[in-house]
Amino acid sequence: MADVLAVDRLTVALPPGSDRDHAVEDVSLKVGAGEIVCVVGESGSGKSVTAFTVMGLLPREVKPVGGSILLEGEELLSATPRRMRELRGARMAMIFQEPMTALNPVKTIGDQIEETLTVHTNMSSAERRARALETVEAVHLPDPQRILNAYPHQLSGGQRQRAMIAGALVLDPALLIADEPTTALDVTTQAQILKLVAELRARRGTGVLFITHDFGVVAEIAHRVVVMQKGRVVEQGPADDVLNRPQHSYTQMLIGAVPSLTPPARAPLDASPVVLQTKNLCKTYASGGLFQKKHVTRAAQNVTIDVRRGETVGIVGESGSGKSTVARCVARLIDPTSGEIAIDGVDYAKASERVLRPQRKRMQIVFQDPYRSLNPRRTVARSLIEAPVNFGMGEQAALSRARDLLALVGLSPSALDRYPHQFSGGQRQRICIARALMVEPEVLIADEAVSALDVSVQAQVLKLLDDVRARFHLALLFITHDLRVAAQICDRIVVMQKGTVVEQGATAEIFAAPQHPYTKALFAAAPGKHIGSKVTA
Amino acid sequence: MSAEPAPSIAIAPKRKSAFLSEPAILIPSVVLGLLVLVALFAPFLGTIDPTQFDPTLRNKLPGHVGTVRALDGTETPFVYRMGTDNLGRDIYSRVIYGTRISLIVGALVALVSTILGLTIGLVAGYVRWLDGFVMRIMDGLMAIPPILLAIALVSLSRAGLVAVIIAIAVPDIPRVVRLVRAVVLSIREEPYVEAAITAGTPTPTLLVRHILPNCIAPLIVQATFVCASAILVESILSFLGVGLPPEEPSWGNIMAAGRQYFRIFPHNILFPGIFIAATVLCVNVLGDALRDRLDPKLRKRV
Numbered sequence: 001m002a003d004v005l006a007v008d009r010l011t012v013a014l015p016p017g018s019d020r021d022h023a024v025e026d027v028s029l030k031v032g033a034g035e036i037v038c039v040v041g042e043s044g045s046g047k048s049v050t051a052f053t054v055m056g057l058l059p060r061e062v063k064p065v066g067g068s069i070l071l072e073g074e075e076l077l078s079a080t081p082r083r084m085r086e087l088r089g090a091r092m093a094m095i096f097q098e099p100m101t102a103l104n105p106v107k108t109i110g111d112q113i114e115e116t117l118t119v120h121t122n123m124s125s126a127e128r129r130a131r132a133l134e135t136v137e138a139v140h141l142p143d144p145q146r147i148l149n150a151y152p153h154q155l156s157g158g159q160r161q162r163a164m165i166a167g168a169l170v171l172d173p174a175l176l177i178a179d180e181p182t183t184a185l186d187v188t189t190q191a192q193i194l195k196l197v198a199e200l201r202a203r204r205g206t207g208v209l210f211i212t213h214d215f216g217v218v219a220e221i222a223h224r225v226v227v228m229q230k231g232r233v234v235e236q237g238p239a240d241d242v243l244n245r246p247q248h249s250y251t252q253m254l255i256g257a258v259p260s261l262t263p264p265a266r267a268p269l270d271a272s273p274v275v276l277q278t279k280n281l282c283k284t285y286a287s288g289g290l291f292q293k294k295h296v297t298r299a300a301q302n303v304t305i306d307v308r309r310g311e312t313v314g315i316v317g318e319s320g321s322g323k324s325t326v327a328r329c330v331a332r333l334i335d336p337t338s339g340e341i342a343i344d345g346v347d348y349a350k351a352s353e354r355v356l357r358p359q360r361k362r363m364q365i366v367f368q369d370p371y372r373s374l375n376p377r378r379t380v381a382r383s384l385i386e387a388p389v390n391f392g393m394g395e396q397a398a399l400s401r402a403r404d405l406l407a408l409v410g411l412s413p414s415a416l417d418r419y420p421h422q423f424s425g426g427q428r429q430r431i432c433i434a435r436a437l438m439v440e441p442e443v444l445i446a447d448e449a450v451s452a453l454d455v456s457v458q459a460q461v462l463k464l465l466d467d468v469r470a471r472f473h474l475a476l477l478f479i480t481h482d483l484r485v486a487a488q489i490c491d492r493i494v495v496m497q498k499g500t501v502v503e504q505g506a507t508a509e510i511f512a513a514p515q516h517p518y519t520k521a522l523f524a525a526a527p528g529k530h531i532g533s534k535v536t537a
Numbered sequence: 538m539s540a541e542p543a544p545s546i547a548i549a550p551k552r553k554s555a556f557l558s559e560p561a562i563l564i565p566s567v568v569l570g571l572l573v574l575v576a577l578f579a580p581f582l583g584t585i586d587p588t589q590f591d592p593t594l595r596n597k598l599p600g601h602v603g604t605v606r607a608l609d610g611t612e613t614p615f616v617y618r619m620g621t622d623n624l625g626r627d628i629y630s631r632v633i634y635g636t637r638i639s640l641i642v643g644a645l646v647a648l649v650s651t652i653l654g655l656t657i658g659l660v661a662g663y664v665r666w667l668d669g670f671v672m673r674i675m676d677g678l679m680a681i682p683p684i685l686l687a688i689a690l691v692s693l694s695r696a697g698l699v700a701v702i703i704a705i706a707v708p709d710i711p712r713v714v715r716l717v718r719a720v721v722l723s724i725r726e727e728p729y730v731e732a733a734i735t736a737g738t739p740t741p742t743l744l745v746r747h748i749l750p751n752c753i754a755p756l757i758v759q760a761t762f763v764c765a766s767a768i769l770v771e772s773i774l775s776f777l778g779v780g781l782p783p784e785e786p787s788w789g790n791i792m793a794a795g796r797q798y799f800r801i802f803p804h805n806i807l808f809p810g811i812f813i814a815a816t817v818l819c820v821n822v823l824g825d826a827l828r829d830r831l832d833p834k835l836r837k838r839v
Contacts, residue, residue, distance in 0.1 A: 367728035387736030
């Protein structure tokens with residue numbers, strides 16, 4: 001197998017004053033024709049920098065200082081900008097994580113695909129149109145003629161990513177670089193895109209450099225795997241070897257941290273009382289008004305969920321399923337349209353803010369994005385004591401409680417006087433959990449609380465959530481799109497689709513024998529089913 | 538459970554001292570500082586009463602040597618550095634005293650419109666049901682040409698400094714409101730604001746504690762532009778004869794008085810014109826430089 005891409009001892013320097021000298025150091029990897037090579041690593045591992053260096057898309061401040069990159073035997077690091085332009089699109093192409101921002105919103109899909117042909121070939125307009133149509137058919141987009149005339153916002157996320165792939169492959173490049181192409185997509189869409197990439201590779205013999213953080217995806221499509229950590233390659237080899245017999249301790253740790261899709265046995269719940277109860281909860285959004293047609297969106301319909309004390313109930317579903325709407329209604333960050341939400345039998349679905357405020361300490365929430373969950377201008381101490389002081393606790397008492405809780409979540413009390421930007425994402429999420437616990441809530445809502453974290457940190461935060469749930473006997477409402485995470489932490493699971501609950505039951509039962517077709521489709525789409533380990537057991 | 542390693546992202550060192558070493562901030566600051574001193578110490582800068590007129594000394598050229606008659610009839614020699622106007626008033630004294638009026642108008646208009654705009658903007662951005670109502674009023678205000686609105690407001694009361702300041706500030710308020718509302722609308726969606734809501738923080742505290750600090754930087758920038766435009770509008774109103782009473786030494790009034798003769802005696806308009814141009818230029822340059830410094834979106838990223 002001829003090498004399409006050969007990266008040899010590549011070193012890329014970062015500008016002075018960065019946290020390390022080199023973005024990547026001594027990176028060597030090869031991609032053969034018709035081969036899928038996955039580069040995996042956590043954030044900051046240098047995997048994207050490697051891809052951008054190959055494409056010649058690095059920012060001006062970041063420079064390759066050593067090594068070589070050969071594309072079909074041609075050196076890229078010394079290529080002129082003009083030559084790089086000829087190669088990009090024709091011999092190598094790239095697709096990105098977020099197809100909405102990677103496509104130009106004011107040009108049709110057809111125009112964008114044809115642009116590559118206009119730049120690189122002398123085809124007539126009719127030939128270009130025919131070629132674009134052919135490519136769009138090849139990526140299995142429905143109604144190709146209509147797609148060519150559509151604008152990006154008229155397509156779904158999966159369709160946009162297909163259109164991106166069509167644009168990248170229109171000139172049959174030897175190398176396709178995919179930078180986390182499925183990370184922003186729902187799991188069922190992801191499965192389709194992965195299938196498409198594998199199929200196109202087999203049919204056209206394209207070499208694929210696939211960058212991802214998700215070992216499930218790696219297990220699904222990779223021929224060979226390159227594991228990167230802090231800018232260096234720590235391990236590479238055939239997928240089977242790396243995934244099943246990892247040699248390097250970092251690879252072992254990464255794979256060990258991937259939650260398994262098989263739920264662990266959980267201690268059976270005693271007959272604890274139901275704390276949180278929603279009954280026929282509905283939330284509809286009406287847009288439009290005076291000048292536009294009324295448009296009603298049903299974000300949640302007749303959602304009925306119980307959570308017992310000490311129990312973790314997971315709400316899983318894809319984007320737009322209404323799972324976050326339910327969480328935000330329960331926290332009363334948005335007002336439900338109808339239905340009941342009760343803690344200990346006291347309905348607060350329609351309570352006014354004045355009546356509600358004293359009740360707020362009973363339900364606390366941890367959000368997805370640890371970088372935006374803490375006010376950047378306030379010290380950790382002031383963020384932590386805000387709630388208890390609001391509810392009438394003395395400042396000194398609140399501070400001493402904050403110290404205890406920081407210790408509980410694994411941070412030193414010195415963290416109190418520091419600002420959020422001085423902490424990593426995982427540490428901030430610990431602070432957010434501590435903040436939620438400050439008022440001794442009965443219900444803790446975790447809205448995608450571990451989704452933004454690297455897999456190794458994710459495992460630790462999951463364990464912490466499970467620990468505090470057991471310790472404080474909390475009712476934990478856990479919102480996630482990630483079946484692996486749900487399998488590990490939830491006692492019961494509620495599956496939502498398009499605003500309605502389609503199935504709910506004990507985690508083990510649902511994972512063993514899903515009943516609803518949507519649940520079955522969700523499980524079937526989960527990549528890399530056999531890998532992963534138990535986090536909490 | 539073990540704590541995670543220290544954060545790997547190095548924190549860029551803060552460089553406060555570099556703030557004043559930037560020429561775009563330093564030079565206008567120094568010039569404006571000098572103008573403030575001039576305004577404060579106007580009586581000690583070799584000036585005479587700016588309203589005193591002398592029919593024998595009309596339309597004298599700059600550098601004219603004449604005498605000044607005091608109230609008790611004694612006469613002292615005096616150099617009219619910038620000449621005199623058509624009523625024989627000393628233009629130098631009027632320009633120096635005019636600095637006071639222009640700076641007071643600029644600063645107070647900026648203060649009044651910022652405070653009112655901030656309050657209205659916070660409420661409109663946060664209280665959803667008030668938003669439509671408040672913003673339509675603001676749209677209505679913005680639809681009226683600001684100068685015409687100011688003229689209308691001045692004519693409602695007796696012309697005076699307070700009336701002029703209010704008349705200039707009111708048309709500027711909608712611009713500040715829009716700015717603050719936009720910031721509030723984006724910040725209120727931040728999870729840390731939602732966390733504060735679930736923490737039971739009362740709404741006024743929430744606004745002041747979590748949302749207001751994000752408005753300060755864009756407001757400072759906006760305030761400088763309001764200040765510059767207020768100085769100009771005051772001159773325009775005075776020039777049109779609807780601002781301060783004509784005997785008040787404002788730069789606009791000096792130019793209004795000199796307008797009819799400026800082909801023969803251009804010094805009537807030249808000197809106050811230089812002062813207005815310099816002041817407004819400095820305030821605008823300072824505002825631009827502050828925006829580059831304070832707006833994180835414009836800051837260069839690596």
